[in-house]
Amino acid sequence: MTAIETAGVRTRPVKIARPRRMLWISLGLLVVFVALALGVLAAPDAPWSQALDDGWRRFAGVGPESWLPGFAVAQLFQHLGQLPGVVLMMLLLPLVLVLVGRWRSALFVIAVQLAGPGLLSQLTKNLVDRPRPTEDTVAGLFGPLVPVDHGSFPSGHSVSMAAIIITVLALIPASAVWARRIWIAIGVLLAVGMVWQRTLINAHWFTDTCAGLIGGAAVAVLLWWAFLPWLRRDHDRRAWFLRKAEAAQPTR
Numbered sequence: 001m002t003a004i005e006t007a008g009v010r011t012r013p014v015k016i017a018r019p020r021r022m023l024w025i026s027l028g029l030l031v032v033f034v035a036l037a038l039g040v041l042a043a044p045d046a047p048w049s050q051a052l053d054d055g056w057r058r059f060a061g062v063g064p065e066s067w068l069p070g071f072a073v074a075q076l077f078q079h080l081g082q083l084p085g086v087v088l089m090m091l092l093l094p095l096v097l098v099l100v101g102r103w104r105s106a107l108f109v110i111a112v113q114l115a116g117p118g119l120l121s122q123l124t125k126n127l128v129d130r131p132r133p134t135e136d137t138v139a140g141l142f143g144p145l146v147p148v149d150h151g152s153f154p155s156g157h158s159v160s161m162a163a164i165i166i167t168v169l170a171l172i173p174a175s176a177v178w179a180r181r182i183w184i185a186i187g188v189l190l191a192v193g194m195v196w197q198r199t200l201i202n203a204h205w206f207t208d209t210c211a212g213l214i215g216g217a218a219v220a221v222l223l224w225w226a227f228l229p230w231l232r233r234d235h236d237r238r239a240w241f242l243r244k245a246e247a248a249q250p251t252r
Contacts (some may be wrong), residue, residue: 022225029218036211040153044130047246049207056206057133060199063142071203077197078146080164081117081157088166089113097171101237104230108223109167116163116219117156124215125151133202145201155204158212161194166220170227174233202207 040047062068069075079085079096090113094106125226130153135143165187172180196207 018225018228022221026218026222028223029214033211033215033218036207036214037124037153039219040130040207041128044128044153047130047207049205053205053207055222056199057202058139059143059200061133061141062200063140064145069145074197074200077157077161077194078201081160081194085115085160085164087118089160089167098164098235102234104193104227104229104251105171105234108170108227108231111227112163112167112220112223115223116216117160119218121154121156121159121212124154127154128153130205130208133205144203144224146223147244148203152204153211154209154215155194155198155209155212157198158204158209159189159216161190162213162216163220165190166217166224170220170224170231172235173193175235 033243039049042048080088089109094109096101097106097109105169124222131152132148132150132152133141135141169180169183169187173182174180195206195213198204199206199211
């Protein structure tokens with residue numbers, strides 16, 4: 001619901017319709033994610049994608065002697081999926097949104113984080129429990145180059161990245177067409193970069209990272225659809241300090 005204003009007089013709220021396409025897209029992505037999870041669950045040690053994953057690992061994975069894992073870009077992706085990313089999305093961004101008077105958007109951001117990187121990622125990891133890549137000295141392959149927990153499917157970092165991309169996109173008003181287009185382009189690079197970094201350090205199999213992006217996007221789009229009326233109200237609402245500055249200007 002949102003209020004409209006005609007000739008300076010506010011009228012009763014007008015109901016905002018949620019696009020069904022968003023709902024079907026999110027449910028479709030969720031179905032794909034579940035199908036991938038069931039495929040791995042059927043044989044966690046050697047699922048249907050193992051040949052593809054092995055080939056990608058030989059192509060992209062590196063050993064401890066490589067300088068790439070310590071490269072600033074790789075470290076950026078590493079930290080976005082860990083505590084710094086959690087602080088950014090669970091504390092800093094919601095706090096900024098509340099300070100500018102957009103508490104509904106802040107609730108949306110927190111909800112996505114709890115449902116995606118929180119519930120979906122951890123629940124699936126424990127249910128599927130796919131082993132992570134391990135060292136194979138004969139083939140010249142290495143295991144994870146950073147400390148990791150159990151469960152490789154899905155990549156929690158990828159879930160977090162997809163959640164961040166969709167969350168920021170949802171916070172940009174539909175009227176800001178070029179801002180959305182630029183962010184979508186940046187989002188594609190971020191998604192590809194996360195797949196590269198997680199497989200570079202042998203923390204996940206390739207399909208685990210792709211599934212993480214799909215699962216994170218599914219949850220974020222579903223919550224975007226659910227929160228859409230609130231988000232649009234915030235889009236139409238100018239920040240309190242702008243309204244205060246306008247009110248302080250002398251009338252002519």
